[in-house]
Amino acid sequence: MTFIITEPCIGVCDTACVDVCPVDCIHFDVDEKDAGQKMKEMKAADPNVDLEKLQLFIDPEECIDCAACEPECPVEAIFPEDEVPDVWKDFIKMNYEAFGQEAP
């Protein structure tokens, strides 16, 4: 299993989840596996940076299902994989594919 970040994160990218993840598996730059640091730097450099289409992703292979991120998210974007609301089911696939992994 894994946790999945869904639509409400888009454009918000608050990174509160990143700070509590014990295995640093929540990324903005999925290739560099930046643990959200690049998003933080972008925001620090320009607080008004355009985040319109951006969001963070959880690496399904590394997530340990500890649920620490879920209550931290100010926009309730994070769900356990099997509780993702129907309207955001696409995000499961997107999340896996972001890391080149096959969605179940």
Place this chain on the structure above:
Amino acid sequence: MSNKKKKTAGKPQVTISPKDYKGKVNPDWCVGCGDFGVLNAFQKACSELGLPSHKILVVSGIGCSSNFPGFFNSYGMHTLHGRPLPVATGAKLANHELTVIVTAGDGDGYGIGGNHFTHTARRNIDLTYLVMNNQIYGLTTGQISPTSRMGMKTKSTPYGSVELPVNPLTLAIMGGATFVARAYSSEGSYFVNLIKQAIQHKGFSFIDIFSPCVTYNHENTHTFFKQRIKHLEDEGHDPTDWKTACEKAMIWGDEIYTGLFLQNTERRTLEQLEPILDKGGPLAHRSLGLTEAQSSKIIEKLM
């Protein structure tokens, strides 16, 4: 079991997915508890070793960490506080073809069960002992444990603990364990590899695992370990050198080592030395050699 073939570049072919080991019950640990990392790494290790659920037995004591077998899909036993090692020893002797894993907490394993620890180590029985060490009694809501720091303030020590903590690694090394390691629950593949090595080791294998209690131990947190953990391998440590292993195990400060401290592949295991187990397969599969009347008589006498 789905037995899916998974293709992941560069990794060995996995035939049983980590998800196949998911138990019927979801863990009830607090969000962020280190024990999630242990369960996850253990599932990955079993998957990478291709161990089918019906060949694994997980035995635990009592504690948050000891709820482990309930969350893992295999044979399991949730025993008495401090007693998983003797129960597992019995199970292993009865069926030495099973992979027997023992999961415990620091209170369970080093406190009330401390005596069993040294005796199981010196017997060198082929068990894998995973102790989730959070330096506190979690389940009973935050009292000092045998690994709590001297001076640590808890519910049971409002003025600070006045006891010296035990060092589980030197205890295991001196006790005669043939595989002694330390890990941190969030170390991903490094931790998975240690568990795999421990399971593959023939003899008593022990991993002391820092598994932070996010609710009752506000000193030994994830951040505390992330800032301090160093890998023994990077120091070129030789796991046959028990003296250096003890020295490295005693280091506790800005640097704390994880990795394989000691391994002895020469000593034979209890099962190998026990003449009864020499031929004829596991005891559990052998005929008792009693008639039904004789066995009923024994059962009657015992009831």
